[in-house]
Amino acid sequence: MKILIADDDPTSRLLLKAMVSKLGHECVVAEDGSSAWEVLASGGIDVLLTDWMMPGVDGPELCRRLRNEVGGAYIYIVLTTGLDHPEDVLEGMSAGADDYLTKPVDKFAVQTRLVAAERVTELHHQLAYTQAQLERANLELLEQSLTDQLTGLGNRRRMDEDLDRVHARARRLGRTYGVAIFDIDYFKRYNDHYGHVAGDGALRDVASCIELIVRAGECAYRYGGEEFLVLMPDCGLGDVVSTAADRIRRNVLQAAIPHEARPSEPHVVTVSGGVSCWMPGSRLSAREMLEEADQALYDAKTAGRNRISAAPLGGPDDGLALEVSGSGTSARA
């Protein structure tokens, strides 16, 4: 162990140092409380053997500081005190000391204190290690509980949490955000034709297509069986959401994942998408934003699939329809 001896009397320092070194421990000395505190704060000390009376920062003050201020590994504290002030012992233990030694110190008394110190610091090390492991495991579990196992995207639960946060922030700060929901076209036929294992593969492929296009600050989730959702905080104007969603649609199309069972051209996997955009002043709730996007998705499906459809800007009350770019996007009236 690494042991710090704090004592203003040089003979006591030498005596303790010789005893501790002889027992095979590494030894550091400090001539007063303040320099002891500096050594302690720089770390690496297992045991502090400190005198009760020292000029400046005394033994009990050192104990209190150590227990209140230093994070990290546990330091075992032994106070050395004269036999003539037994009441000091109680005060010292209350201040945070683990044990005490009476002066002049006895070799065997020092040895027994260090045996106890070794056991206790070892226990504290184990405790800290176990705690760190538990914290890590908890984080991993939390991460897992928010991740879709098949695609590695965020799951529905994470989406719910993120959406609530983004929605609250947009309301508070007067920002915008967009929601885009995608659904793989004719996915049931894909599964029936290629089997479920291949179906899982297609889900993963589409997830990758989406993830590749998603920009910094945006997040993609697996929303349902073959549904995906992209959340776009601070998206700006409504048509930006549609444009971004259409880029995702095109990326899936260009991935050219064969879909022989698709009843119409192209015979590759495609997605339809519905978007909604929240503007400052909108009365829509986060749930209603999802419903809007879902309704737009339905429109895209009925309009022929492989296209993006947008909900009216700012919600149904505004009556503002959004006309969108040529090839596959349309606005819901």
Next chain:
Amino acid sequence: MSTTTDPLDRAQIDLLLSLDDGAGAALAEIVGEYRAVSWQGRDDLRRELREGDHTALSHTAHSLKGASANLGANDLARVCAELEMHARQVELVGSDEFADADALMERFEAEFTRVQVALMLLVPEG
């Protein structure tokens, strides 16, 4: 204080001797430090008593008590304890009706000399 007993407790000296491999290096080092500390302490005690600085006196006596006990100079440690107590009482009640400071200091000086002589025999000053 009896003058027939050894001013240095043999058991404590044996302990100090046992701290290295018998060559006495640890003992010599501690004795060396003690010499410096104790001579300085004696000068401080004299001055503090003369100036009536009982706060400083109690601190000096306390330090010297601990250092002397480390060397096994138990009688000297006891006189230091009495000096410390005396200084504290004066600090507390403002007078010393319980002890005669001059008599205490006289005992201190006598014991101090015995200890220094014993240390000289134990570890010749080099």
